[in-house]
Amino acid sequence: MGLVLIPRRVELGLLLAGLLAAALMPTLPHVPLCFYHAVTGSDCPGCGTTRAVFAILHGRFAAAADFNLLGYFVMLIVLRRIVTLARPDLQEQWFNSPHADKLLMGSMIAVAGVQYADKLLR
Secondary structure: OOOOOOOHHHHHHHHHHHHHHHHHOOOOOOOOOOHHHHHHOOOOOOOOHHHHHHHHHOOOHHHHHHHOOHHHHHHHHHHHHHHHHHOHHHHHHHHOOHHHHHHHHHHHHHHHHHHHHHHHHO
């Protein structure tokens, strides 16, 4: 089976509907999402990212930073995708820089590493 492409408008609608649904949920359902945490009992570098994104969508920015700073990177990636879907003309100007993706990924790795080291040293 080959690659299935979703039309741009459908993907944009699904992204926006998902963000709206998460923003309208009063609380995040307790669902253990991290296999590493379930097996070892300790946090992985990504633990708390879902809660952080949820907190950002509810305007609780300090709480999001306490959960996991990677939540901000997830939101940047999602917002970048929404902009490129809504305005394809901006993709060439703003988002096709070869350095932008490397900077974003490098920053994510650095933040995850520092945060994880901090958790281990506490």
